[in-house]
Amino acid sequence: MAKALDPHAAIVTEAVGLLPEGTLQTADGQPLSRALARSSRRARRRAFLLVLPLLAFILLTFVLPIGQMLQRSIKNDGFSANMPQLSAWFDANPRGTEPDEAAWGALAADLQAAAESKTIGVVGTRINYDMAGTRSLFTGAGRKVRDGLEPPYRDAMLDIDQKWGDPRLWSVMREASSPYTGNFYLAAMDRTRDDNGNIVQVAEQQRIYLKLFMRTFWLSLIITCTTFLLGFPIAHLLATLPMRKSNLLMILVLLPFWTSLLVRTTAWMVLLQQQGVVNDILVWLGVIRDDQRLQMIFNQTGTIIAMTHILLPFMILPLYSVMRTINPSYVRAARSLGATSWTAFRRIYFPQTLPGLGAGALLVFILAVGYYITPALVGGSSGQLISNMIAMHMTQTLNWSLAAALATLLLGGVLILYWVYDRLVGIDNLKLG
Amino acid sequence: MALPTYATKLERAWHYAYLAICAAIFFFLIAPIVVVIPLSFNAEPYFTFTDKMLSFDPTGYSMRWYDSLLTFGMVKPEAPRDLGWWADVWQNAKWVQAAKSSMIIGFFATIVATVLGTLAALGLSRPEMPYRRVIMAILISPMIVPIIITATGMFFFYSNPCEPLTWIGLNPQCGRLAGTYLGVILAHATLGIPFVIITVTATLVGFDQSLSRAAASLGANPRTTFFRVIMPLILPGVISGALFAFVTSFDEVVAVLFIAGPDQQTIPRQMWNGIREQISPAILAVATLLVIFSVALLTVVELLRRRSERLRGVTPH
Numbered sequence: 001m002a003k004a005l006d007p008h009a010a011i012v013t014e015a016v017g018l019l020p021e022g023t024l025q026t027a028d029g030q031p032l033s034r035a036l037a038r039s040s041r042r043a044r045r046r047a048f049l050l051v052l053p054l055l056a057f058i059l060l061t062f063v064l065p066i067g068q069m070l071q072r073s074i075k076n077d078g079f080s081a082n083m084p085q086l087s088a089w090f091d092a093n094p095r096g097t098e099p100d101e102a103a104w105g106a107l108a109a110d111l112q113a114a115a116e117s118k119t120i121g122v123v124g125t126r127i128n129y130d131m132a133g134t135r136s137l138f139t140g141a142g143r144k145v146r147d148g149l150e151p152p153y154r155d156a157m158l159d160i161d162q163k164w165g166d167p168r169l170w171s172v173m174r175e176a177s178s179p180y181t182g183n184f185y186l187a188a189m190d191r192t193r194d195d196n197g198n199i200v201q202v203a204e205q206q207r208i209y210l211k212l213f214m215r216t217f218w219l220s221l222i223i224t225c226t227t228f229l230l231g232f233p234i235a236h237l238l239a240t241l242p243m244r245k246s247n248l249l250m251i252l253v254l255l256p257f258w259t260s261l262l263v264r265t266t267a268w269m270v271l272l273q274q275q276g277v278v279n280d281i282l283v284w285l286g287v288i289r290d291d292q293r294l295q296m297i298f299n300q301t302g303t304i305i306a307m308t309h310i311l312l313p314f315m316i317l318p319l320y321s322v323m324r325t326i327n328p329s330y331v332r333a334a335r336s337l338g339a340t341s342w343t344a345f346r347r348i349y350f351p352q353t354l355p356g357l358g359a360g361a362l363l364v365f366i367l368a369v370g371y372y373i374t375p376a377l378v379g380g381s382s383g384q385l386i387s388n389m390i391a392m393h394m395t396q397t398l399n400w401s402l403a404a405a406l407a408t409l410l411l412g413g414v415l416i417l418y419w420v421y422d423r424l425v426g427i428d429n430l431k432l433g
Numbered sequence: 434m435a436l437p438t439y440a441t442k443l444e445r446a447w448h449y450a451y452l453a454i455c456a457a458i459f460f461f462l463i464a465p466i467v468v469v470i471p472l473s474f475n476a477e478p479y480f481t482f483t484d485k486m487l488s489f490d491p492t493g494y495s496m497r498w499y500d501s502l503l504t505f506g507m508v509k510p511e512a513p514r515d516l517g518w519w520a521d522v523w524q525n526a527k528w529v530q531a532a533k534s535s536m537i538i539g540f541f542a543t544i545v546a547t548v549l550g551t552l553a554a555l556g557l558s559r560p561e562m563p564y565r566r567v568i569m570a571i572l573i574s575p576m577i578v579p580i581i582i583t584a585t586g587m588f589f590f591y592s593n594p595c596e597p598l599t600w601i602g603l604n605p606q607c608g609r610l611a612g613t614y615l616g617v618i619l620a621h622a623t624l625g626i627p628f629v630i631i632t633v634t635a636t637l638v639g640f641d642q643s644l645s646r647a648a649a650s651l652g653a654n655p656r657t658t659f660f661r662v663i664m665p666l667i668l669p670g671v672i673s674g675a676l677f678a679f680v681t682s683f684d685e686v687v688a689v690l691f692i693a694g695p696d697q698q699t700i701p702r703q704m705w706n707g708i709r710e711q712i713s714p715a716i717l718a719v720a721t722l723l724v725i726f727s728v729a730l731l732t733v734v735e736l737l738r739r740r741s742e743r744l745r746g747v748t749p750h
Binding site: 040043044046047048049050051053054055057058059061062063064065066067068069071072230233234237249251252253254255256258259260261262263264265266267268269270271273275276277280309312341366369370371372373377387390391394395400403404407410411414415418421422427428430 | 444447451452454455458459461462463464465466468469472479480481482545549550552553555556557559561562563566568569570571572573574575577578579580581582583585586587588589590591596597600619620622623626631634680683684686687690691701704705708709712716717720723724727728730731734735
């Protein structure tokens with residue numbers, strides 16, 4: 001899109017349009033239109049070159065890592081890389097084939113090799129994700145096959161442990177034998193493959209992730225609503241006060257915004273504890289008895305209160321900047337035409353705040369669905385969000401592929417919301433204080 | 434906002450109720466931050482006001498938690514407080530080490546973010562910029578994508594930065610970035626960049642492009658124009674962007690938890706450990722210091738914003 005910015009150039013372009021042949025030439029004898037195109041191309045290139053270093057930096061340190069995470073969510077080489085012969089057998093034989101002597105031989109040889117290279121723990125851990133209690137089966141067998149087994153391998157393996165004959169184990173090993181798999185996404189959605197390879201729901205008591213996604217969604221929605229309820233009056237007050245006063249009060253909004261997240265979370269932990277300030281005040285006021293102290297933290301209530309406090313400025317700031325631009329004479333006109341103050345607010349004022357409300361609500365919701373620190377510290381077990389599950393798989397169970405799959409699902413949701421935000425609000429309109 | 438003289442009684446009542454509600458919400462916003470300050474001077478290891486504190490008995494207050502910030506991790510905390518003691522603090526105290534790490538990481542991350550971010554903002558605010566919307570969306574995304582996802586991706590990338598090259602068939606060997614200062618600095622720079630872009634482009638919205646054309650027509654080359662004309666005008670925006678980037682780094686804990694090694698023990702990480710393991714009022718002392726720090730930063734940003742509006746001739750309406 002070549003835009004003529006220079007006013008002279010614009011006049012000249014118009015002049016070119018008037019002439020039938022476009023014969024206008026620059027001083028050095030080139031057609032003017034070509035010279036113009038070249039100079040605007042150069043301007044575009046110059047603007048792009050200014051952005052390029054940062055774009056390259058972000059692609060390298062942000063987009064590429066996310067790509068690596070996506071790859072990790074389908075990567076499945078824990079088994080296939082360390083059990084090559086058995087994986088090859090699975091490849092060569094279709095699902096449902098009974099393991100023959102060749103398969104048992106491959107298993108024994110792979111186990112021996114893995115035990116020697118000390119990778120058998122990796123294999124066991126991988127199978128353990130899908131079938132609990134099998135890690136010790138592998139490590140135990142690893143110790144016994146180290147000196148090699150005598151054929152027939154089937155009987156030798158079953159001698160070590162009867163569990164090796166379990167068809168479910170073989171089905172799980174088959175699933176694990178391809179280097180890339182979508183099974184982590186199935187697991188992230190509480191689905192698994194049965195012995196015949198059909199996708200089925202996991203057992204009732206193991207369905208946790210969908211519930212967590214739903215909880216994350218609901219809690220974020222509740223937090224968005226509470227920030228709206230608390231933020232709207234404040235934004236309105238700030239927008240209608242004279243500039244000097246509202247600037248002073250704005251500091252009360254910006255101070256929490258600038259204060260460390262951990263400080264604010266700590267403050268809420270201190271305030272809401274059973275022996276904390278809020279409970280003390282309630283007891284002192286006689287609202288509750290000393291033995292009835294409220295449990296306000298380490299549960300969903302704690303998460304909601306603390307996150308509402310933390311995200312409130314993100315609701316107030318966009319609302320405020322929209323409300324500032326609302327012309328007060330519309331409401332006055334409505335009043336003079338006989339509207340009650342409630343009608344004037346509902347029909348005239350509130351609709352004009354919707355752009356700010358949309359921007360604030362989307363921003364708060366987007367930030368809330370991915371929150372990690374606050375729920376981890378004040379959420380207890382009932383206030384945990386999906387991010388906490390991702391962190392748990394990253395740092396404790398070390399099931400990185402599952403963590404990556406969960407993170408990818410969350411990322412998909414956030415990116416859709418981000419796209420909506422960009423459509424409705426425009427990223428350029430994002431303001432910080 | 435004053436009440437009009439024709440307001441009915443009900444409207445009057447509602448108006449005062451509304452002011453009361455606003456006061457309560459402001460209280461909700463500020464009280465948690467203010468309350469930690471007196472509690473950090475508690476003489477007892479409790480998180481609530483003791484009777485002595487409430488009756489303003491001086492023995493109910495103490496500096497012991499601030500003192501513990503210095504002595505925690507020292508080799509000889511009992512030694513007389515001479516120069517050697519302070520050297521010990523500087524060398525070994527855990528919180529002092531954390532402050533040092535935070536400062537080093539924050540400083541370099543801010544420089545990277547500010548330089549790259551300002552350049553990009555200059556390009557993005559030119560009307561000729563191609564694919565502006567898409568590029569802007571990519572550059573802002575580190576602020577929007579949940580930090581846990583970013584940290585997860587960074588964990589994979591920084592533990593093996595060459596892995597993406599294997600996707601295209603190469604097989605180079607390179608060291609880990611995880612557990613190094615460089616890794617954390619790059620990660621924090623990435624997280625701070627959106628803030629720099631947003632603040633600097635906001636400053637450039639009111640920027641009069643004819644000023645740089647005037648400079649050019651008077652014979653200044655692009656570099657002179659940048660340093661003598663553009664930079665002084667956008668400097669307030671650049672500085673507040675830099676402060677945002679610094680605060681982002683200074684407050685960041687998730688990426689640090691995922692990619693830092695034992696050497697990069699920052700203040701937030703130390704706080705995180707303190708809160709998770711055994712929370713003591715020493716945390717409140719740190720919190721108080723951080724609140725003071727943020728008040729100072731907020732003041733600077735607020736002054737800069739006003740100065741910038743004055744410079745650009747934007748009058749507050």
